[in-house]
Amino acid sequence: MARVSAALVPGVLVYVWIFGPGVLIQCALAMVAAVATEALILRWRGRPLRPALGDGSVMVTGLLLALCLSPLSPWWATLIATVFAVALGKHAFGGLGQNLFNPAMVGFVFVLLCFPAQMNQWPAAPAAGAASPGFTESLAMIFVPTADAVDAVSGASALNHMKSRLGLMEMVSEIRTGPVYGNFGGRGWEWIALAWLAGGVALLVLGLIRWHIPAGFIAGLTCFSGINWLLDADVYAAPLFHLSTPGAMLGAFFIATDPVTAATSDRGRLVYGALIGFLAGLLRTWGIYPDGIAFAVLIGNACAPLIDRCTQPRVLGVIQ
Known part of the structure; x- marks a missing residue:
């Protein structure tokens, strides 16, 4: 699992470089919550902690889940998604190796269905003229968000923008001329x-x-x-x-x-x-x-x- 996590590092670094350190905050929050939830459930089930926590699989679950969430997601949504992923997506089926569904996707879909507004607050594309929020600003938006602060740095992802514009009967060729698009997909x-x-x-x-x-x-x-x-x-x-x-x-x-x-x-x-x-x-x-x-x-x-x-x-x- 350590090598899987290492393979994610290039993407995480590029993500942080383009959209700011909120990505790292979400990753840390989700991984800590995943390990804590795993430990509590293992203790409750009377299972040893070292074998289950030592393989690092639950940390990869938290990391993948965090990378699916927006860097601007509120802290409570990340915690709910992670707890649901580990508790219901994994241990409800018996634990490691027995789950039918991917735990990270279970947690992500749960918060996507329950909190769609918060899950669609994505950072603005670099071409939109908005600078990426710094570490302190990212902390504030994640833990004590205000509507004005989030609106100032948020925007639509390329998929969101494409879908909404197509719904307005615009053509793809017209939509692709927008500032949120790069050479092939969304800018950044x-x-x-x-x-x-x-x-x-x-x-x-x-x-x-x-x-x-x-x-x-x-x-x-x-x-x-x-x-x-x-x-x-x-x-x-x-x-x-x-x-x-x-x-x-x-x-x-x-x-x-x-x-x-x-x-x-x-x-x-x-x-x-x-x-x-x-x-x-x-x-x-x-x-x-x-x-x-x-x-x-x-x-x-x-x-x-x-x-x-x-x-x-x-x-x-x-x-x-």
């Missing part, structure tokens, strides 16, 4: 996506993940968005726009590849990744939320046992 966000991609490649090189799920995810998202784009490029964003969002790369390499909740055979991993990528594109396009990767991952988790059943190679001489 595309660099974070490249950093997650670099971290994902490192995981592949180190042999910590297999290539099947990321490849399936990218293929599924590309196919869905590509077909729509070819049908009407004025209404649907290009596949490269979808792939250059941080959520896509983080989901493909770090979230969907969770070995506990993913399919297990090579063919199953390809199908599983493609299903999540396809659903992510579908939910982004026609869902009510700008990004549907978390929901797509949870649906993929639910389908993983069926995918395994249908894709496991048959053993000769065994009656199926």
